[in-house]
Amino acid sequence: MKIFKTGIAVLSVYLVLQGCVAHRIHDEVKANLESCKTELAENKKAKIDAETKLNELREQYTKDQKALDGLKRDTSIIGSNYRNLTQKYDKLDVLNNQLMDRLNKLLVMGEKDNAKLSGDLQMTQEQLLKKQDELKLLEAKLIIQKKELDELAAQLKAREARVNELESILKQKDAAAADLKKKLQDALLGFEGKGLTITQKNGKIYVSMDESLLFASGKTNVQPKGLRL
Numbered sequence: 001m002k003i004f005k006t007g008i009a010v011l012s013v014y015l016v017l018q019g020c021v022a023h024r025i026h027d028e029v030k031a032n033l034e035s036c037k038t039e040l041a042e043n044k045k046a047k048i049d050a051e052t053k054l055n056e057l058r059e060q061y062t063k064d065q066k067a068l069d070g071l072k073r074d075t076s077i078i079g080s081n082y083r084n085l086t087q088k089y090d091k092l093d094v095l096n097n098q099l100m101d102r103l104n105k106l107l108v109m110g111e112k113d114n115a116k117l118s119g120d121l122q123m124t125q126e127q128l129l130k131k132q133d134e135l136k137l138l139e140a141k142l143i144i145q146k147k148e149l150d151e152l153a154a155q156l157k158a159r160e161a162r163v164n165e166l167e168s169i170l171k172q173k174d175a176a177a178a179d180l181k182k183k184l185q186d187a188l189l190g191f192e193g194k195g196l197t198i199t200q201k202n203g204k205i206y207v208s209m210d211e212s213l214l215f216a217s218g219k220t221n222v223q224p225k226g227l228r229l
Helices: 002-105 111-191
Strands: 196-201 204-209
Antiparallel strands (some): 196 204
16 A cells, blocks of 8 residues: 555656646747747848838939939030030130231231231130130039049949948848748647647747647646657
8 A cells, every 4th residue: 555655656746747847848949939039020120121221222322323424414515515615725726826927927018917917816815815714614614523423423332332231131131031930940840730830920920839739638748749849
């Protein structure tokens, strides 16, 4: 009789220990799942933030590109005007030199011809001075336009680098989320339909576990498949 009572006590202790092990394993699995779900939520938020910033940068990049194209067109027009004006200036300069030569040759001629030639020369010189002023203005505009072009090009380059950086971050976040989901699936899908239910909704993974996965009907000892969790 004493031996029977001792056996019952040992069995009771065993069952209690088995139940504790099952609950401890269940708590560990639950803690791991919560950790994975938290990490998934953080990755999802970081991805949304990065996508928002990426869209803003792309929009600004498009605006800057349009502004750069317009500035290039304006610079091209100014450059064309500058070249045309330079050609006209060169022609006037040639004409001025020709008139100077004629003036020197006609110094000994009558004052009437000399006066007419001097008038033509003065008019040409005035035109040259006017063209010089116009050239200086165009040169100043070209310098300003070039500076603006360089600054805008530098901004575009910086934004393009930032866009590439954000795209790389998004790819890393996607890869991390995919890897985490695969780990969850590899760890739990073997039990799906056998007392464990796994559902995915709105980017989250939900896991529910039946007691039958740990304990047989009417039993208190942990089943082998429950211990594998």
